[in-house]
Amino acid sequence: MRLASQHMLGLRRRNHTRGCLLDGVELRLRRAVRHAGMSSRAGHPSGVDPMMDHATRVGNRLLAALPQADFALLAPHLRKIVIQRDSMLVRSGDRIEHLLFPLSGAIATIMELSNGQTVATTIVGHEGAVGLTSALGGSRSPVTAVVRISGAALQISTAQFLTAQNCSPAIAAMVQVFTRSLLTQLQHVAACNALHSVEARLARWLLHIHDRANGSDLLPLTQETLSELLGVRRTTVTHVVSTMRASRALKSNRRGQLEIDRPRLEAVACECYKILSRRIDRIVSHGTVGRANRLQRGAPPARMAVE
Ligand SMILES: [Zn+2]
Numbered sequence: 337m338r339l340a341s342q343h344m345l346g347l348r349r350r351n352h353t354r355g356c357l358l359d360g361v362e363l364r365l366r367r368a369v370r371h372a373g374m375s376s377r378a379g380h381p382s383g384v385d386p387m388m389d390h391a392t393r394v395g396n397r398l399l400a401a402l403p404q405a406d407f408a409l410l411a412p413h414l415r416k417i418v419i420q421r422d423s424m425l426v427r428s429g430d431r432i433e434h435l436l437f438p439l440s441g442a443i444a445t446i447m448e449l450s451n452g453q454t455v456a457t458t459i460v461g462h463e464g465a466v467g468l469t470s471a472l473g474g475s476r477s478p479v480t481a482v483v484r485i486s487g488a489a490l491q492i493s494t495a496q497f498l499t500a501q502n503c504s505p506a507i508a509a510m511v512q513v514f515t516r517s518l519l520t521q522l523q524h525v526a527a528c529n530a531l532h533s534v535e536a537r538l539a540r541w542l543l544h545i546h547d548r549a550n551g552s553d554l555l556p557l558t559q560e561t562l563s564e565l566l567g568v569r570r571t572t573v574t575h576v577v578s579t580m581r582a583s584r585a586l587k588s589n590r591r592g593q594l595e596i597d598r599p600r601l602e603a604v605a606c607e608c609y610k611i612l613s614r615r616i617d618r619i620v621s622h623g624t625v626g627r628a629n630r631l632q633r634g635a636p637p638a639r640m641a642v643e
Pocket residue numbers: 527528529532536537540606607608609
């Protein structure tokens with residue numbers, strides 16, 4: 337509690353120099369700090385107090401790395417929701433009303449062309465966020481986001497997130513880190529789509545999804561979904577799945593479930609999988625924590641504070 341109060345004072349000093357409108361922010365921050373001192377979660381409107389929920393708090397790597405006082409700006413507005421498989425979180429062109437910070441599960445962002453063709457551009461899990469590009473100034477989503485593996489997420493309205501971001505260099509830095517990881521992923525996907533075989537690309541997408549599937553080798557993916565991810569016809573998907581079954585990288589594909597053999601799948605995938613996974617991990621791990629610590633010297637990131 338004392339630590340949170342010290343952070344709050346530090347934040348207020350910085351905000352004065354930035355000329356932020358503090359009235360509403362201070363009220364929310366004080367409310368968040370009060371939550372931190374409560375033993376019950378009943379005080380939070382959603383019934384879940386993210387400030388006090390260890391598993392919830394560390395579930396998203398971007399949020400977990402925020403210093404205590406900066407996370408406190410967001411905490412009162414975060415609502416834990418279930419994200420169901422196949423549900424569409426936002427459609428391309430829609431106004432971005434909410435940001436989502438996944439705690440588990442996998443979300444694919446899909447680019448839809450005017451002729452109805454689709455192709456996946458990114459897979460997002462607990463290392464990222466959905467809708468965070470609105471923090472860069474865009475109000476409408478450039479992509480459609482669809483849940484591919486069910487899970488949970490913390491939701492916050494765009495307006496409330498932007499208010500917090502305007503008064504928190506650490507939250508602004510978190511947006512930069514996410515943007516770097518997003519650009520890295522998009523660059524790799526562009527190169528991969530142009531240079532690597534459909535089979536290698538499918539293996540890469542399956543590995544990215546498996547990384548976010550809580551260890552299950554059964555992935556709930558239909559051939560229609562694979563066609564949507566790869567941007568190829570169903571007949572091509574049928575042929576590639578058949579080839580991968582012959583090589584035993586896929587053990588079975590029945591009733592909309594793909595059973596994978598991970599080591600064999602890694603052998604089929606192009607180099608993009610390992611390079612991309614490593615780079616994203618490095619950006620999120622070192623970028624977020626390092627920036628947060630530099631911005632708020634002496635304040636441990638939230639992940640350290642709650643462990
Ligand atoms: Zn590739």
